[in-house]
Amino acid sequence: MIDVISSRRLATRPAQSQLISSSTCHEIDQLVGNTPVLWTPEISGTPGRGFWAKLEGHNPGGIKDRPGLHMIQRARERGDLLPGALVVESTSGTLGLGLALAGMVYEHPITLVTDPGMEPAMRHLLAAYGAQVDIVDRPHRTGGWQQARRDRVAQLLAAQPGAFCPDQYNNPDNVDAYQQLALELVAQLGRVDVLVCSVGTGGHSSGTARVLREFFPHLRLVGVDAIGSTIFGQPARTRLMRGLGSSIHPRNVDYRAFDQVHWVAPAEAVWTCRRLAVTRYVTGGWSVGAVALVASWLARTEPDDTRIAAVFPDGPHRYADTIYNDDYCRRHDLLGRLPDSRPEEIRHPGEREVDRWTRCTHVVDPAATGNEQRQR
Structure with missing residues (x-):
């Protein structure tokens, strides 16, 4: 179990010549899965606070x-x-x-x-x-x-x-595909109290949380969406961020599973991605930045024994000409905009249109009828 693993660096490590690969594959699909989790200090540097990042960028092409x-x-x-x-x-x-x-x-x-x-x-x-x-x-x-x-x-x-x-937006096989990811988290962490996932098609948030709750019934699921996405009831707008958010309502999103949702703006995701890169080396794309911003806030504000797992869907290489390109970021006014230390709060997704990091604990399915909403 992970309880015996320290977040500190081991005092002694084997020389590279002594390391033997434990993954010998004969087929390319065997490269998928069994991705590592990495202890990640929260981005503002609060001593002892952080979360476990599930590094899906270690798959050949990413989480999907x-x-x-x-x-x-x-x-x-x-x-x-x-x-x-x-x-x-x-x-x-x-x-x-x-x-x-x-x-x-x-x-x-x-x-x-x-x-x-x-x-x-x-x-x-x-x-x-x-x-x-x-x-x-x-x-x-x-x-x-x-x-x-x-x-x-x-x-x-x-x-x-x-x-x-x-x-992928409506196929339940997309949800079922994440059973193994959840089982890996169970084996790697032993306990998960909070799961933080970006939301696009709804596949990995729904599928992972469903299986984890079979082991940890009190698991809390935190969804991370993009500014301008309509998934959780905000108006659809043109979005710069790719990989999370949607201008449609995918049926694979399990609205009842979420305890809260956060919307994150592009500049906030860029700052967080770059902060991860310079402090931790391990970083990724828009979803990674948005998820890490929210997971870090949770790590600062939850009790210190709360075990938080955050899914990082990919790595940084695809984004060399966007998130990590100063010229691109200047054109889109994404540089030098430090996120606030906490999200704004709204009581209902329809209260107002948000334009920065914002949190809501009242999660609704915007495509549901009024009667369906009352039954939640």
């Missing part, structure tokens, strides 16, 4: 390698996806990597529909992995780029009989 493989495997088992058939999906990037991996493992051609916001480096990488990248050229009038991508997916499916769309 897990659902990429799982959704394709389950579709094949059910007969929804025939051998060699085309797979078509909408993605902002990370699931594209997971599906490219699944396409290699299960021998399916992959077409990924994205938008101009995807970084050129990511588009080139996906193409190098053998995926066909299809870019929509204008946003949907009300559903933004996300709905425009989904509409294009529907067109491609209609034109290719037998093609299959995993539909």
